[in-house]
Amino acid sequence: MKMVQDAGQMGVRRFGRVNWLGLWTLVLREVNRFLSVWTQTLLAPLVTAGLFLTIFTLAIGPSRGPVMGMPFVHFLAPGILTMTVIQNAFANTSSSIMISKVQGNIVDTLMPPLAPFELVIGYLAGGAARGLVVAVAIWLGMAVSVGLPLAHPLFALAFVLLGTLFIGGLGVLAGIVSQKFDHMAAITNFIITPLSFLSGTFYSVETLPHWFRVLTHLNPVFYLIDGVRYGIIGRSDSSPWLGLAVMSAVTAAVVLLNWLFFRRGTKLKS
Numbered sequence: 001m002k003m004v005q006d007a008g009q010m011g012v013r014r015f016g017r018v019n020w021l022g023l024w025t026l027v028l029r030e031v032n033r034f035l036s037v038w039t040q041t042l043l044a045p046l047v048t049a050g051l052f053l054t055i056f057t058l059a060i061g062p063s064r065g066p067v068m069g070m071p072f073v074h075f076l077a078p079g080i081l082t083m084t085v086i087q088n089a090f091a092n093t094s095s096s097i098m099i100s101k102v103q104g105n106i107v108d109t110l111m112p113p114l115a116p117f118e119l120v121i122g123y124l125a126g127g128a129a130r131g132l133v134v135a136v137a138i139w140l141g142m143a144v145s146v147g148l149p150l151a152h153p154l155f156a157l158a159f160v161l162l163g164t165l166f167i168g169g170l171g172v173l174a175g176i177v178s179q180k181f182d183h184m185a186a187i188t189n190f191i192i193t194p195l196s197f198l199s200g201t202f203y204s205v206e207t208l209p210h211w212f213r214v215l216t217h218l219n220p221v222f223y224l225i226d227g228v229r230y231g232i233i234g235r236s237d238s239s240p241w242l243g244l245a246v247m248s249a250v251t252a253a254v255v256l257l258n259w260l261f262f263r264r265g266t267k268l269k270s
Helices: 001-009 020-035 038-063 073-105 116-146 153-177 181-197 208-218 218-232 240-264
Strands: none
Touching: 020 038, 020 073, 020 116, 038 073, 038 116, 073 116, 073 153, 073 181, 073 218, 116 153, 116 240, 153 181, 153 218, 153 240, 181 218, 218 240
């Protein structure tokens, strides 16, 4: 009788509502992934952002007047910062899952007693940490080099954090549905890159034709970049409160999809 009772207890969660040790271990693994190759994950984005800013400033800056009442370089910098941050958040989560699937060790993450929501938190925490570190590094570099201000720090932090969670969540989805690196490259080139480039990164949407402006407002990344711009230089094309509402809604939707995919084991469990 005792053996039957013990067998009935197999699989019972013994860590409480949250497996804090397992969750913390997953977070540390995701953070250490990008810290161990910091020249690629942290230094390279900083150099790339600096090159973007230098090239656009030299090519367009001398002939371009103020934008939104600010020097062109100050208008441009928040867009470049945000674009770089979301690309790194996406790369961190998508590559982690994709590499694990290709190498066949994704089972090492799925077998431990981690609930679906803990897996989601662990992966997104790694993407958010990388995005925030990149954001701080780029802003410090631009503050020193071009005197970039920080008008509303809390807004800037909120939008950067929401952006890393939103795009990091898309990276989780991309890593799950992709079967090989070609699939991942297609998602990056045909979805993530257009979303970031066609969202007011290098221009004010007020200068666009009406139809293009309407399409831009349907792009959630527009509200992300516009919100970060408001947080840094205090200027924006739309209300920052509307941007917070939109980004909170789409981020919640993506996180929910992440949870559903992990819960069902979609393209993860044979």
